[in-house]
Amino acid sequence: MMATPPRFVVIGNPVGHSLSPAIHAQFAMETGTALEYATLLAPMEDFAGSASAFFEGGGRGANVTLPFKIEALRFAASATDRARLAGAANVLTSTGGRIAADNTDGAGLIADLTRNLGVSLAGARIALLGAGGAARGVIAPLLESRPAALVIANRTLDRAEALAKEFASLGPIEARTLAGVADGSFDVLINATSTSTKGTPLALAPGCLARGALAYDMAYGPAAKPFVEHARALGARGSDGLGMLVEQAAEAFLVWHGTRPATAAVLATMRARP
16 A cells, blocks of 8 residues: 655645645656645634644644744744744744754745846845845845845834844844935845735835846735836846745755755746746
């Protein structure tokens, strides 16, 4: 009798729109890996209950999406350094019934910027817009890329200053208001605010972007379209975060299966979806 494939899920609320099942199915096909991967809708007030039931029922691993990434870190019995630095987890793994947390978002962003978009981060001036969980999760990997400067810009300066202070030992980082990036001439500008997902326009001043700069939105699909089009109208390259989604999934696949799948074909497939 054939063994039951290991089971994986993506947990969120909402979660029905998630591309993770399709991404991991294609990774599995490319690598010859047997697995089952589904979505798991957790009640807003009971992430821990849903996650516990999944793992107690034999689940092997879970991706975690909004709004549960901070809870996922608290839920786990142990965590990697990158999850602790991020203050959140998007990957949970069960080993002998013990749950470990990891965070692959930062690695996914760096992979998309450097491999897929051809951006050199070493020596670059980078602006990271937002000081919430999405921004926090990528600060350490961005600083590890040795930029000339990383500016955390937020609507309220105190939150940006708190993040800059916390990560100051890792590299050149400073805090500004969103208006404070207007004359920054940044080589890379990353939108980690919730404006795109909430349908709220985020205006960019022309002076915030250097010649040939990349303006990148962590959101993807229709939600990111206004930001990307606005950046292109200012003469910058523009990209949404679909590549980050695929690359962070590949990092999670590596955590679970010991091999990092190729991503180009998967990204092309996801990009071609209606």
